[in-house]
Structures are given as C-alpha cells and as structure tokens.
Amino acid sequence: MNRLxxxxxxxxxxxxxxxxxxxxxxxxxxxxELQFLTRTRQLSYExxxxxxxxxxxxxxxxVFQSERDPKNPFYQIFELDLTTGxxxxxxxxxGKTTCAFIRPGSGDIVxxxxxxxxxxxxxxxxELEFRASGKERRYSWDYDPEMELxxxxxxxxxxxxxxxxxxxxxxxSYSPDGEWIVFSSNHHAYASDLSEHLKKKLEIDxxxxxxxxxxxxxxxxxxxxxxxxxxxxxxxxxFDGKHIVWRRxxxxxxxxxxxxxxxxxxxxxxxxxxxxMSWAPYVHPSGDxxxxxxxxxxxxxxxxxxxxxxxxxxxxxxxxxxxxDGLPVPTPDGNGMTWTTNRRGSSQLFTxxxxxxxxxxxxxxxxxxxxxxxxxxSSK
Amino acid sequence: MIQRTGTSPALRVLPATVVAVALVSLIPGTxxxxxxxITTDVETLAADQMEGxxxxxxxxxxxxxxxxxxxxxxxxxxxxxxxEFRQAFEFTAGSKDVGTKLYFRAGGEDGxxxxxxxxxxxxxxxxxxxxxDVVFAGYGLKLPQDSEFPYDSYAGLDVExxxxxxxxxxxxxxxxxxxxxxxxxxGLRYKALLAREAGAAALLIVTGPNSPNAGEVIPMxxxxxxxxxxxxxxxxxxxxAEMLLKKAGVEESLKDLQTKMDTGNPHVTGFPLEGxxxxxxxxxxxxxxxxxxxxxxxxxTDGGVNxxxxxxxxxxxxxxxxxxxxxxxxxxxxxxxxxxxxxxASGVSAVLEVGRALAKAERRRPVLxxxxxxEELGLLGSTDFVAGMEDLSPGVGAYLNFDxxxxxREDKLTIQAVGSSDRWASLIExxxxxxxxxxxxxxxxxxxxxxxxxxxxGVPTLNFFTGSHEDYHRPSDDVEKVNMEGIxxxxxxxxxxxxxxxxxxxxxxxxxxxxxxxxxGGRDSMRAFTGTIPDYTAEVEGLLLSGVxxxxxxxxxxxxxxxxxxxxxxxxxxxxxxxxxxxxxxKVNEPVQVILVREGERMELTLTPRAR
Numbered sequence: 001m002n003r004l005x006x007x008x009x010x011x012x013x014x015x016x017x018x019x020x021x022x023x024x025x026x027x028x029x030x031x032x033e034l035q036f037l038t039r040t041r042q043l044s045y046e047x048x049x050x051x052x053x054x055x056x057x058x059x060x061x062x063v064f065q066s067e068r069d070p071k072n073p074f075y076q077i078f079e080l081d082l083t084t085g086x087x088x089x090x091x092x093x094x095g096k097t098t099c100a101f102i103r104p105g106s107g108d109i110v111x112x113x114x115x116x117x118x119x120x121x122x123x124x125x126x127e128l129e130f131r132a133s134g135k136e137r138r139y140s141w142d143y144d145p146e147m148e149l150x151x152x153x154x155x156x157x158x159x160x161x162x163x164x165x166x167x168x169x170x171x172x173s174y175s176p177d178g179e180w181i182v183f184s185s186n187h188h189a190y191a192s193d194l195s196e197h198l199k200k201k202l203e204i205d206x207x208x209x210x211x212x213x214x215x216x217x218x219x220x221x222x223x224x225x226x227x228x229x230x231x232x233x234x235x236x237x238x239f240d241g242k243h244i245v246w247r248r249x250x251x252x253x254x255x256x257x258x259x260x261x262x263x264x265x266x267x268x269x270x271x272x273x274x275x276x277m278s279w280a281p282y283v284h285p286s287g288d289x290x291x292x293x294x295x296x297x298x299x300x301x302x303x304x305x306x307x308x309x310x311x312x313x314x315x316x317x318x319x320x321x322x323x324x325d326g327l328p329v330p331t332p333d334g335n336g337m338t339w340t341t342n343r344r345g346s347s348q349l350f351t352x353x354x355x356x357x358x359x360x361x362x363x364x365x366x367x368x369x370x371x372x373x374x375x376x377x378s379s380k
Numbered sequence: 381m382i383q384r385t386g387t388s389p390a391l392r393v394l395p396a397t398v399v400a401v402a403l404v405s406l407i408p409g410t411x412x413x414x415x416x417x418i419t420t421d422v423e424t425l426a427a428d429q430m431e432g433x434x435x436x437x438x439x440x441x442x443x444x445x446x447x448x449x450x451x452x453x454x455x456x457x458x459x460x461x462x463x464e465f466r467q468a469f470e471f472t473a474g475s476k477d478v479g480t481k482l483y484f485r486a487g488g489e490d491g492x493x494x495x496x497x498x499x500x501x502x503x504x505x506x507x508x509x510x511x512x513d514v515v516f517a518g519y520g521l522k523l524p525q526d527s528e529f530p531y532d533s534y535a536g537l538d539v540e541x542x543x544x545x546x547x548x549x550x551x552x553x554x555x556x557x558x559x560x561x562x563x564x565x566x567g568l569r570y571k572a573l574l575a576r577e578a579g580a581a582a583l584l585i586v587t588g589p590n591s592p593n594a595g596e597v598i599p600m601x602x603x604x605x606x607x608x609x610x611x612x613x614x615x616x617x618x619x620x621a622e623m624l625l626k627k628a629g630v631e632e633s634l635k636d637l638q639t640k641m642d643t644g645n646p647h648v649t650g651f652p653l654e655g656x657x658x659x660x661x662x663x664x665x666x667x668x669x670x671x672x673x674x675x676x677x678x679x680x681t682d683g684g685v686n687x688x689x690x691x692x693x694x695x696x697x698x699x700x701x702x703x704x705x706x707x708x709x710x711x712x713x714x715x716x717x718x719x720x721x722x723x724x725a726s727g728v729s730a731v732l733e734v735g736r737a738l739a740k741a742e743r744r745r746p747v748l749x750x751x752x753x754x755e756e757l758g759l760l761g762s763t764d765f766v767a768g769m770e771d772l773s774p775g776v777g778a779y780l781n782f783d784x785x786x787x788x789r790e791d792k793l794t795i796q797a798v799g800s801s802d803r804w805a806s807l808i809e810x811x812x813x814x815x816x817x818x819x820x821x822x823x824x825x826x827x828x829x830x831x832x833x834x835x836x837x838g839v840p841t842l843n844f845f846t847g848s849h850e851d852y853h854r855p856s857d858d859v860e861k862v863n864m865e866g867i868x869x870x871x872x873x874x875x876x877x878x879x880x881x882x883x884x885x886x887x888x889x890x891x892x893x894x895x896x897x898x899x900x901g902g903r904d905s906m907r908a909f910t911g912t913i914p915d916y917t918a919e920v921e922g923l924l925l926s927g928v929x930x931x932x933x934x935x936x937x938x939x940x941x942x943x944x945x946x947x948x949x950x951x952x953x954x955x956x957x958x959x960x961x962x963x964x965x966x967k968v969n970e971p972v973q974v975i976l977v978r979e980g981e982r983m984e985l986t987l988t989p990r991a992r
Contacts, residue, residue, distance in 0.1 A: 039790075039791065039818070040818070041816065041817065041818040041819070042818075042819060043809075043813065044809055045805040045806070045808050045809040045812075045819070045821060046805040046806040046809050047805075080813060082813055083814070084813075084814065085810035085812070085814045087806075087809070087810065
C-alpha cells in the first residue's frame with residue numbers, strides 16, 4: 001500500500017477502517033465495471049491485508065506485500081508462484097518492508113526494508129501492543145529514514161543492500177531490460193544543510209522532500225531525476241522501457257497527478273489534471289494508456305481510471321464498486337488486471353480479465369482533457 | 381444438506397441463467413475421463429431406481445453398493461481393523477402413538493381420555509405411565525437467569541412428582557425483542573426439559589385459544605431420538621384442558637388465563653388444579669432402523685507419518701419420496717422421487733474423484749473417505765462416526781466436507797467453516813491461485829451439514845458448496861442441472877488441498893469460533909413462515925434472497941430473487957442471524973413492513989407471515 005505513501009493529512013481512507021470490518025460486506029458492483037473487468041476474483045486470502053502485487057515478465061511469479069506474521073504487524077514481502085500456488089517469504093521478517101519488484105532476466109527481487117535497524121523489533125512490539133489495546137489507527141506511512149533498498153539474489157538467496165545513506169529509499173522498480181532501478185528517496189534532504197524552516201518540515205513531513213532517482217541494478221551510477229518540491233514517488237517503467245510514469249503531489253501534499261517522462265527523467269509532463277489524489281499509475285503493456293487510482297469522485301472513494309499516455313483525454317472510470325480500488329497492475333500479456341481492493345472486507349489482491357478493446361474504445365470516446373498538460377522546466 | 385431450521389429456507393427459484401463455465405478450456409467435442417466418471421457417478425446415484433436414497437430404505441443400500449464398488453475399484457481398503465467398507469448405525473425412523481390414555485379422578489368421579497384428537501403422545505416422550513396431582517404452569521417457560529427478561533413459570537409452584545399442564549408457545553402480547561427472546565426458549569423439547577428439571581413427573585401441553593392451531597393436539601413430529609427425553613409428555617386438546625380446569629373448580633376459561641398471561645406479566649402465575657389427580661399412560665412406539673456409513677481408507681504410503689487422518693466426506697442419503705417432512709416439493713410434485721443430484725450425489729462424486737486421484741499418489745498421511753447416511757434426518761451417520769472417533773489411532777486431523785457442489789455458476793465457489801483453523805485461508809489461497817475459482821470464504825463452522833459433527837468434536841473442517849437453488853429439496857434436483865465439469869474442477873482443487881495437507885509439517889490447528897445467535901430451544905416453537913429463500917453464498921449487508929417460494933407470503937408480498945432485505949418488522953437486518961432473530965419476533969398473520977433494496981432502489985413492502 002505504500003507506493004501511495006501519503007502524508008498524514010490525507011492518510012485516512014485506504015486500509016484501515018473498512019479493512020478491519022472483516023467478512024461483513026461484499027459491495028455492490030456496478031454493471032459499468034463489467035465492460036472492463038470480468039471474472040473478478042480474490043487472489044490473496046491469508047493475513048490481515050495484502051497488496052502491491054507485481055508480475056514477473058513471463059507472468060508466472062508475483063511479488064506482493066502482506067501482513068501475515070502474528071509476531072510482526074508490518075508488511076513483509078512474499079513471492080507467489082502462480083503455477084503452483086506456493087508462497088515464499090522473501091524479506092527477513094524483521095522490521096518494515098515495502099514495494100517489491102522482480103528483476104527481468106534474473107528473477108532477483110528488489111524491495112525496501114528496515115530490518116537492519118536495531119530499533120525495528122521495538123517498533124513491532126509497540127505496534128502490536130497498540131493493536132492489542134483495541135485502538136485503531138488510520139493507515140499511515142511514516143517514511144522511516146531507515147528504509148533502504150535491498151536486492152535478493154535469485155540464485156543464492158543472498159540479500160545485498162543497495163542504498164546506504166540516511167533517508168527513505170523505497171518504491172523501487174526495474175526497467176524491462178533489468179539494467180536500471182527507479183525509486184523514490186529523500187536522502188539528499190538528510191545530507192544537506194537545511195534552513196531551520198526546512199529542518200522542521202523534514203521532521204513533520206519527510207515526504208515533501210521525496211524525489212525520483214535512478215540507479216544501475218548493481219547500485220552504481222545513482223542519478224536524481226526530479227528536483228521539484230513535493231512528493232514524487234511510485235515510479236514504474238513503461239513496458240518498452242522508454243518512459244517512466246509516477247505520481248507527483250503538489251507542495252502541500254493535498255493533490256497528486258500522474259506524470260510521464262523519458263526514462264532518463266527528461267521531458268516530464270503531467271498526464272492528468274484531475275485535481276484529486278491520483279496515484280499508483282502503471283502503463284498498460286500495449287503502451288496505449290495508463291491505469292491509475294484516484295479519489296476524484298469522493299475523498300474516501302478511490303476508483304481505478306485509465307488515461308491515454310499523452311494525457312490528451314479526460315480519464316475514464318474503470319471500477320464501479322464501493323470501497324477502495326487501487327494499485328492496479330496489468331498482467332504482462334495485457335489481458336488481465338490485478339489490483340488491491342477491500343470490496344469484500346479486508347484489503348486483498350484481486351484479479352480479473354481485462355478488456356483491452358473496450359478500454360481503447362472508451363478512451364477514444366472520452367472528451368478532451370480540460371487543461372493543457374504542463375511542461376516541467378526544472379527537471380534535468 | 382439438511383434444511384436450516386429457523387430461517388425457513390425453502391430454497392427455490394434462481395434466475396434461469398444457470399451457466400456452467402468450465403475453468404479449463406476444454407477441447408471442443410472431448411470430455412475428460414474424470415468428467416465422464418463423475419457423470420456416471422451422479423447419474424447412477426440420482427437415478428430413479430435409487431428412489432431418493434432415503435436412509436434405511438433399499439435405495440440407500442443400492443447407493444452404498446455403488447460407492448463400495450467404486451472404492452474397491454480405486455484400491456481403497458476398509459478402515460484398519462474392519463472387514464467391510466459399510467458401517468451400520470441405529471436410528472429412529474419415526475414414532476407413533478400406540479394407545480396413550482389420560483385417566484383422571486376429580487370429586488369422586490373417574491374419567492379417561494383415549495381418543496387421539498383429545499390426547500396424543502409427543503414424539504420424544506418416554507413410554508410409561510405416571511400418577512400425580514395436576515398443576516397448571518402457565519406457558520411452562522423459564523429463561524436463563526442472566527437474560528434481559530426474567531421469566532419463570534415454575535417460580536413458587538410445587539410440581540415435584542406432579543403432572544404439569546402448560547400452554548404451547550409463549551406470551552404473544554409482548555414487545556418485539558421480548559418475543560424474539562421468548563421464542564428461543566419455547567420449543568416443545570425445551571419445555572419438556574424444563575418440566576423435568578422442575579421435578580415434574582409428566583407434561584401435558586395444550587395449544588391455547590389465542591395461538592395458531594388453537595386447541596388442537598400437536599401432531600407427532602418427525603424425531604430421530606433413539607430414546608425418550610426422560611419425561612412422560614403428551615399434548616391435550618382445548619376441550620379436555622377446559623374440562624380439567626372445571627373439575628378443579630376454576631371459573632376462568634383457558635382463554636381468560638392465556639389472555640392474562642399473554643402480556644408477559646411475570647406475576648401472573650400458575651396454580652394447582654385442586655382435587656384433580658391423574659394418570660398419564662403414554663405409549664409410544666419408536667421404529668428402530670439401521671442406516672449405513674461407507675468408509676474407504678487409503679493408508680499412508682512408505683515413509684509416511686501417522687499423526688492424523690486427512691478425511692473427506694459427503695452424505696449420500698437424500699429424501700426418498702419426500703414424505704419425511706423436509707421436502708419442499710410443490711403440490712404438483714408431491715410423492716415423486718427426490719433424486720438429490722446436487723444434494724448430494726455431487727458431493728459423493730467429488731469425494732470419490734479426489735480418492736481416485738489420491739489412490740494413485742504418494743501419501744504422506746492416511747486418507748479416509750466417509751460417505752454418510754442419515755444426514756437429511758439430522759447428521760445421523762456422521763454423528764455416529766464422530767462418537768467413536770476417539771478410538772481411532774491416529775485420529776482425524778482435518779475434515780473436508782462436500783455438500784451440494786453440483787451447481788457451479790460463474791466459478792463462484794463457497795468454502796465454509798474457514799474460521800475452524802488458521803491454516804485454511806492460506807491453503808485456499810495457495811490452491812485457488814492455480815484453480816482460479818471465485819472463492820467466497822465464510823468463517824462460520826456451525827453449518828447444517830456433516831462438517832458440523834466433526835467441528836463439534838474438535839476437528840478443523842471445511843465445507844465446499846456451490847450455492848442454493850430453486851430445486852433444493854424438490855424432485856427437480858435432477859442430473860440435467862448438474863455442472864459435471866464444475867464437480868471435476870472442485871475435486872481437482874480439493875485434491876491439491878489434500879496433497880498440501882499431507883505435505884504440511886504439522887496438521888492444521890483447531891480454532892474455536894463463537895457460536896452465532898441461531899441457538900436456543902425454539903426450533904419447533906411458533907415459527908412464522910415467510911417463503912423467503914436466502915442466498916447462503918453471498919455475504920452482503922442485509923439478507924440477499926436467491927428467490928421466493930411460489931405462492932408463499934414473500935411472493936404474495938411482491939418480493940423476488942435478488943432483493944436484499946435490510947429491515948424486517950422494524951429490525952435492521954445485516955446478516956442471516958439477524959433475519960432468524962427477526963423471524964422469531966414476528967407474529968403469524970400479522971403484517972410486517974419489509975424494507976429491501978432492489979437494483980439499488982430502496983423499497984418497502986408488506987408481508988404477512990403464515991403458520992408453518
């Protein structure tokens with residue numbers, strides 16, 4: 001759930017509230033949803049919640065995060081073999097983890113983790129005690145500066161730490177050729193001599209400083225791709241490797257738009273001007289459109305939308321089911337969709353058949369975008 | 381599946397879109413061998429020659445013979461220490477009154493009631509005679525001390541060794557919540573238990589003039605109890621009860637007495653019938669019969685562990701010609717063979733198919749296939765089996781039940797009792813990633829099917845179910861409507877689950893689940909009949925109807941399948957238990973407001989429940 005990683009003021013909605021409701025309420029699905037998504041079914045059942053499922057290029061494996069260990073209340077990373085149903089825990093089991101991705105070509109897995117932090121067990125204990133007290137907290141994400149990128153070697157199972165500087169390094173994904181990783185980081189803020197005002201800002205809202213970086217898969221050639229105030233995060237390459245897509249919050253952290261840039265960060269432009277919290281974009285394998293989630297229709301009502309890659313049209317609504325729908329990821333063949341939803345109780349991974357032809361048709365019929373795309377001048 | 385009492389299911393009517401979708405893409409024109417085998421199983425078991433497989437009848441025995449032949453063929457063996465697959469159990473197929481008499485003496489006059497319209501045994505009565513003075517004890521109700529409504533008909537009454545006369549049902553002129561509460565403790569058997577515990581020698585129940593079926597003796601209900609309930613119990617008609625009151629010099633009529641008590645005023649109490657002594661001589665004959673379970677065993681292969689048996693099961697019995705009282709046949713179908721193709725030839729076939737696959741495989745743990753008789757009569761076969769389970773070594777480590785798995789639609793598969801072990805959610809996830817059903821997991825292990833017998837004995841259980849339909853418990857539950865490919869897919873998924881269970885380091889752990897509200901003594905208390913058919917597969921806010929009984933109150937009110945009842949008689953409905961509770965609270969022939977959601981629109985209708 002963390003590629004959303006939102007500042008506290010907007011952190012409500014997503015997981016908690018209804019996620020804890022349990023097996024109570026299957027939600028009504030609108031007929032309109034069936035033109036895009038059919039044979040919808042739940043993929044994950046175990047644990048309090050699960051989400052952020054990302055496929056290997058051949059579609060036989062998926063990495064995801066889930067709260068499954070009664071001794072650790074934070075997400076751990078799992079790899080699911082879609083041919084056998086076997087699940088394997090990838091992360092060491094201690095501390096917090098988030099946002100895994102499978103490296104094309106090698107099967108290595110990148111994810112962010114705090115397990116090296118000596119305090120991580122203490123945090124687990126505190127969170128468990130808090131939950132045992134019967135209190136509930138809204139879903140929130142603390143941008144732990146101990147969050148660092150790790151890569152699990154597919155052959156040896158060994159973990160290699162990729163980032164070392166203090167600061168939140170997470171939300172990583174590989175390029176289709178497996179050579180590059182894009183991710184979100186604010187380590188520059190911890191390293192630089194900030195004014196008193198910004199120092200305070202870093203304490204209160206570290207996400208404000210997050211920008212996109214890219215680095216080679218072996219950890220060399222680190223390069224900053226964005227330098228704009230406000231949270232840039234959740235970057236993914238397009239399937240042809242030419243673009244990256246991500247979400248950019250405004251300076252206040254209140255709204256976010258979907259952005260697209262070349263793989264090196266150049267020519268960054270907003271694809272949406274939706275004026276809502278629009279995030280978790282992913283380019284469809286056809287390269288024709290981007291699927292993302294937005295609360296355009298109501299503060300607590302996240303639905304999936306699609307928009308053409310250049311953002312010439314208004315986004316088209318995809319899901320019509322009460323509750324949270326987010327973090328959409330197309331299957332590599334483009335004919336399926338997996339996303340995270342609490343439509344049947346707790347937040348879990350769901351999967352469905354995706355109607356690409358209807359998606360193209362709906363985009364074709366969509367009205368032109370209300371505002372012209374903004375060009376970003378300050379990048380690169 | 382046995383009928384879920386209390387919710388008046390009468391499962392009927394589904395949209396005609398019963399689309400069978402096979403999960404594997406089948407090559408056109410070819411049918412996998414397993415689907416052919418399943419088709420043979422279901423066709424054989426649901427054939428008219430099996431006469432609806434009523435437990436104790438020869439149709440059921442023919443079904444047993446077929447199952448045995450299939451076990452033989454796959455290479456299964458009888459349970460260790462047994463010579464045969466079949467295991468007999470005894471049960472009561474019915475009871476009848478063979479000469480109950482009530483003798484009375486008052487004011488030097490003797491009399492006797494012996495006509496069946498005057499006095500008749502209750503089906504669970506002991507068969508013997510008792511003498512005693514007669515005491516009127518109101519409604520004969522006693523609520524638990526911690527309940528919200530303190531009520532005790534026996535408070536201050538001396539009934540030790542006496543014959544107690546009580547009214548059937550419960551005070552009717554009370555508020556809704558109190559009605560619902562009282563209804564739970566007003567069943568006939570519960571009243572007998574209360575009378576026995578109060579020290580009474582015998583119980584006479586009379587249906588009061590203000591109640592449904594006013595004044596009539598209570599028909600002898602189908603009851604599978606092997607023996608009496610420890611008390612002599614009969615029902616009395618209104619005139620006979622009035623006559624006894626008069627003999628005791630009571631000036632008020634029974635109607636007056638009932639009316640006074642109907643407000644639920646706990647201070648209106650019973651009293652002794654002064655000067656009246658009686659002898660109640662109940663003669664009940666119970667017809668004992670023998671039912672059969674079939675048990676096929678596949679021992680662990682070399683190098684296996686023997687810490688527990690992975691058990692699969694399905695009941696093979698059904699309703700015969702539907703004369704047992706649990707048939708939902710329409711007037712034009714009465715007496716026809718109830719073939720029970722879905723209920724539960726489908727489940728038998730699924731278990732056989734899993735067995736066929738596992739018989740050829742390496743088995744790290746032993747596997748048992750249980751085919752139960754007497755399920756429709758009240759989980760008789762499985763209950764008999766679990767009673768002897770502790771003598772098994774190793775014991776039963778997990779139990780997967782298959783009851784009505786023949787109507788797979790749009791890949792929707794309900795898996796119930798998931799709350800019985802923390803292993804189930806992960807096992808379902810793993811197996812279903814491969815099989816791709818639209819699985820609806822339900823937590824509640826207290827189910828109207830054999831898995832409950834195992835759960836109550838501490839075994840983690842699951843039940844596979846493809847949903848209710850309009851042919852439930854009717855002669856139209858036929859082979860043509862069964863999705864054979866669906867059974868095949870379900871048995872493949874179950875096979876994978878058993879393989880994983882056999883591979884697991886340890887057996888699944890048992891989890892205690894709190895029992896829902898459905899309990900109580902009110903099973904046969906005054907239940908209103910509404911003719912709604914709940915959809916058990918859906919977990920929606922409210923009660924989703926899969927249909928309504930033709931000609932029933934719900935249909936007359938304008939309800940239809942797909943409606944979601946959100947309020948019933950002023951009570952908010954969020955689930956099936958709320959609905960059961962609400963049903964307890966409504967009165968027969970008294971209209972209730974029903975608020976429902978139909979295609980997103982809120983509507984209000986008026987429904988008038990009838991007596992069952």
